[in-house]
Amino acid sequence: MPLNIFHDADGLPRIILSEPSGSSAEVLLYGGQVVSWKNERGEELLFMSRKAVWKPPKAIRGGIPVCFPQFGNLGLLEQHGFARNRLWSLDSDPSPLSPVNNQSSVDLILKSTEEDVKTWPRGFELRLRISLSPGKLTLIPRVRNTDNKAFSFTFALCNYLSVSDISEVRVEGLETLDYFDNLMHRERFTEQADAITFDAEIDRVYLSTPTKIAIIDHEKKRTFVLRKDGMPDAVLWNPWDKKAKALQDLGDEEYKTMICVDSAAIETPIVLKPFEEWKGHQELSNVSSSYCSGQLDPRKVLYGFQ
Template sequence: MPMNLVHDVDGLPRIILTEPTGSSAEVLLYGGQVVSWKNERREELLFMSSKANWKPPRAIRGGIPICFPQFGNLGSLEQHGFARNRMWSLDSDPSPLPPANNQSSVDLILKSTEEDLKIWPRCFELRLRVTLSAGRLTLIPRVRNMDNKTFSFMFTLCNYFSVSDISEVRVEGLETLDYFDNLNNRQRFTEQADAITFDGEVVLSYFHIHV
């Protein structure tokens, strides 16, 4: 399916994915960030802040930023790590895509640089596959350890969804997972509800992964 690489008015290269029902997605090479996802009715499903700064090296507020190798300020690095303000590349040697019809995808890669190694001395390859199909946008990240020893990292896809009525939103599938509540002195809790609804400020969570 079609994939176009264009340069926007700010000079940032972006990939435009489309599929037959009319939905589309736009992915920046800067930050590997999805900045638009429209359904078949051309309705935008992602939120982009009107105050978003599109000039590197600033992170772009909105869409789906990638937080790696740190989430928030839970470490010694800059807020949310550095992957979201690095220039990614098209992956020239991606994993084979499984057979599928009527979908389009792009594979991106971010490799550790000398600049990164100065602030986080871990050698890595971070890959991201973005796939668009009817009614679905799928992001599959993979971190490859290129070092000679294990290391730990944090990874988050920080989704900014555009919703017309927050009271109608439900998030399911988090029951029994642990989280840290940033609005309650970062205490650790276990989610008990089978669905999360929203009527005010909400918690933030992260997972600590070893590779």
């Protein structure tokens, strides 16, 4: 069955995914970006800034931007690379991934252009499969080297999650891990807390993280479980009040209702020889949480939901 693609009020091609239980997702060809994920009750699970700029060449603040071929701000490339502000295409040949029902999945592709080669002279194909199932949103990114020489890149899927109050959020699964603190000139530290809570700006890259991370929203009694493979690092980001006021595409108070927890490959760049392919995998699931004295057993969150 053909995909339902329409142009929204901003003129951007948009794809709607839905599944029988009632959940839905919206994907833009611009940036290959998921900009909405709603549960079966129609509640929005992703954060989108009310001040987001929906016009090229600006990246869109919120949803799940794709950061490629770099995460950060290095060299001649724009911050977090160019994939998030390019127009992607539908991928007619997503092999070797097995076909899935078009109603709940879409395959996108971004290829190197003459414009991109000026700043990043590499030949590549970046593919992304986005699949929706009850309670789950799955993204499978793949990068193929179509050049005649090896190249390296860093990568991230930036998950802007909608939360009730950032001060009531706990992130579990990153305890005892080393991290780079971007607010401290990328100095390396070891996490000492039993769980990460938020009372100030945070911008950290956690290293060699587990395949499961839990984001617990006490007020909404909701837990996001992030499962990932091929992306060993995880980024935690919230701008807090001062940085939020400095960002033109973020409302002054919007930092209170968002948290970014990214699947990433940053510390060790991925190296591809000619015609090699890298594949990552990310699954976001949304589960309701029940509490005893306001706490959730992290072992149950991290290992109890299969």
